[in-house]
Amino acid sequence: SFVLDEKALESILLRNDIKNKKVCVISIAGAFRKGKSFLLDFFLRYLNTIDKSTWLKDPEVPLKGFPWRAGSERETTGILMWSEPFLVTASNGEEIALILMDTQGSFDTRTTVKQCATIFALSTMLSSVQIYNIQNNLQEDNLQHLQLFTEYGRLASESGFDSKPFENLLFLIRDWCYKHEYDYGFEGGQKLLDKRLDIDDDDTHSELKNLRIHLKSCFSRLYCFLLPHPGMEVASDPNFDGKLKDINPPFVDQLGSLVPSLLDSSNLRAKQINGVELTAKSLFEYFKVYMRIYQGDTLPEPKSMLEATAEANNISLVQSCRDHYLEAMNKICGPGRPYVNTPDVENAHLKYKLEALTQFEKKPKMGSKEYCRQHMTKLTEAIDSLGDDFHKSNADKNVLKNMKTPACLILVMIVAYVLTGITELVGLSPITRLLLMPFYLCLLSLITWLILSYAGQAPGVIEVINQATDQFFNLVMVPTVQYLAQLQMRHLRN
Structure with a gap:
């Protein structure tokens, strides 16, 4: 089973300049040895280039970032997160933290089916954009791998989810060789995807029909991109280091379309779960809760996944409301503030406690009313405890009394x-x-x-x-x- 490296994750998501910012997570998953890490390194090159118009201009610069190599054996294991979030301006003008995730390729000789499913499920549930990396063509078995999420989505809808449970799923078809049928890029990819997801009442089996219906209801957006082969030197030369001069020009041309469309600030939006935008701090809580249910010997049922999401949702909301109270009280009588009359501290405590509890009540929540009420009680207890601390620290500032x-x-x-x-x-x-x-x-x-x-x-x-x-x-x-x-x-x- 997989183990979450909490310290490493904390060093990324709980940095002082990141933890309270909203996050956008772009992840890539799919079969092993199909160029996922190689593609993410082009993402890094784009993000690290100040003048975006020149990011593919130098043919001599080697590719750096996530580890990758040519060959038949896997390179990435588990789920890797790039250690440096990128601060970007989202489409609404707000500065958010962009996070890139790489995943272990599925269906290699050393990974069980359960492990493959776990990696794919975790990355999909935690990402704003999940790139489903597929070789050669979009086939029925590729859609079957999404069955778990369609069942989760059905349960979520029945539980009163305020929005679609997952966000963007991009089918990235690598080494596309049927250009005469569907052209490279998003336009040809969308036509192919529409064809594959089309439901023919006469020819489509009921199970396959339900899969397609539920798939469309689970994701906010389903789209597809057709990418040509990068060239034999990329695939087979052990000394290949990612220089553009060694890559087939059509592949480079399509990168110039794919990467900016995904990473341009005008297209980026904060990760949402049940209509609530996540901060880096709340994403950290989701990671911890999800990892608990995926550490067993069997793949969790969609119901367990939904319960874990509800738990993380309430924990994150409690933390957000608690932070609101803490920030407001710190301005009144926090560290660095002078002594305040005791009645004024109590009035501030009651005022901001009411604001925090009201905020918790108004925000979209998951789970039963009783379950949400339990977290409301936890929030109340946490705020009362903080209130006692503020009273004590304020009393300690009373120089005359001391x-x-x-x-x-x-x-x-x-x-x-x-x-x-x-x-x-x-x-x-x-x-x-x-x-x-x-x-x-x-x-x-x-x-x-x-x-x-x-x-x-x-x-x-x-x-x-x-x-x-x-x-x-x-x-x-x-x-x-x-x-x-x-x-x-x-x-x-x-």
């Missing part, structure tokens, strides 16, 4: 010290020795309080000293100050 204990102790020490001097001066030595006791007691308490507060140790001892100081402050110092103030007022009246 300095109350040492100030009182120092004041008592000063008073005791002055009185001992006076009593010693007038010859009242027994009283002097008596007054030294509160002086040294306060000195010991002050030193203990400072050391423990700095070290963050023994909070119980600190609390005892604080309580004793509060008692002295309220029972002795406050009445004394009030009495002196009254005497001063009488003096002023007289």
